[in-house]
Amino acid sequence: MFISLINRRILRIFLVSIALHSVIAAQQPAPKSDLDYQTGGVLYTQKAAEYRALAYQAYNLARLRLDADLEKKNLKKLPKTERRRPRAIVVDIDETVLDNSPANAKGIITGRPFNTTDWYAWSEMRKARPVPGAVDFLNYAVSKGVKIFYVSNRDEVQKAATIDNLQKAGFRDVSTSNVMLREKDSSKDPRRAAVGAQYRIVMLIGDNLDDFSGLFEKRSTAERYAETEKAHDDWGRKFIVLPNAMYGTWENAIYEYKRLTEAQKAEKRAAALELP
Numbered sequence: 029m030f031i032s033l034i035n036r037r038i039l040r041i042f043l044v045s046i047a048l049h050s051v052i053a054a055q056q057p058a059p060k061s062d063l064d065y066q067t068g069g070v071l072y073t074q075k076a077a078e079y080r081a082l083a084y085q086a087y088n089l090a091r092l093r094l095d096a097d098l099e100k101k102n103l104k105k106l107p108k109t110e111r112r113r114p115r116a117i118v119v120d121i122d123e124t125v126l127d128n129s130p131a132n133a134k135g136i137i138t139g140r141p142f143n144t145t146d147w148y149a150w151s152e153m154r155k156a157r158p159v160p161g162a163v164d165f166l167n168y169a170v171s172k173g174v175k176i177f178y179v180s181n182r183d184e185v186q187k188a189a190t191i192d193n194l195q196k197a198g199f200r201d202v203s204t205s206n207v208m209l210r211e212k213d214s215s216k217d218p219r220r221a222a223v224g225a226q227y228r229i230v231m232l233i234g235d236n237l238d239d240f241s242g243l244f245e246k247r248s249t250a251e252r253y254a255e256t257e258k259a260h261d262d263w264g265r266k267f268i269v270l271p272n273a274m275y276g277t278w279e280n281a282i283y284e285y286k287r288l289t290e291a292q293k294a295e296k297r298a299a300a301l302e303l304p
């Protein structure tokens with residue numbers, strides 16, 4: 029009798045301490061993640077003149093390709109009906125025409141990995157600066173009668189802020205009709221097809237292989253390499269690539285498209301390194 033009373037008391041203390049623990053844990057902020065591995069990529073975007081040079085190089089090349097198309101130099105191989113169709117350029121937004129590196133920098137300092145709360149808050153600020161060369165090139169294309177389609181996987185709730193940010197950054201001809209954000213599916217194939225049904229897509233511009241073709245989606249690193257080889261003639265011609273060392277599907281491929289903890293991601297990154 030006496031023992032069972034003590035046991036009950038111990039059990040109660042034990043249960044109360046578990047309950048207290050979980051209350052305290054719920055009140056504590058999530059532990060900071062060590063995102064220092066991202067510092068190199070963010071600094072490359074923000075401090076390397078080489079990053080700016082690469083961005084200018086991409087848009088200078090885009091201009092050469094567009095001018096060749098406007099001069100009808102490359103059109104001989106196309107059927108006549110195709111040649112007469114109005115021209116369009118499909119361009120991604122993030123890290124292609126807008127630079128979100130400050131948001132990534134803040135994530136490193138606060139130890140908060142990518143999450144929609146912080147991402148929406150950043151886009152709502154409308155403070156992303158244009159990627160070097162993007163405004164001049166796209167406005168030049170608009171002046172030549174080329175329709176621009178901004179095909180991005182930002183969410184529909186970000187649409188008004190995104191349009192404002194693009195306009196504020198200096199891009200002309202930005203509206204609800206040519207900013208095509210993520211629908212049910214993150215694949216950009218259906219949106220590219222919708223543009224292609226009405227226009228001749230002269231080129232696609234992006235920082236992620238998924239911006240160019242569905243062939244690259246959800247592929248392993250080895251498969252991404254193989255598809256890149258197969259498309260070797262398109263790079264710098266139909267496909268114009270911007271550098272993004274901060275994030276991208278290249279990183280998801282290293283994680284095999286799995287939802288992993290930060291610690292598991294660190295393990296995958298270390299295992300992916302090629303050593304001598």
Ligand SMILES: [Mg+2]
Pocket residue numbers: 120121122123124234235236
């Ligand atoms: Mg992008």
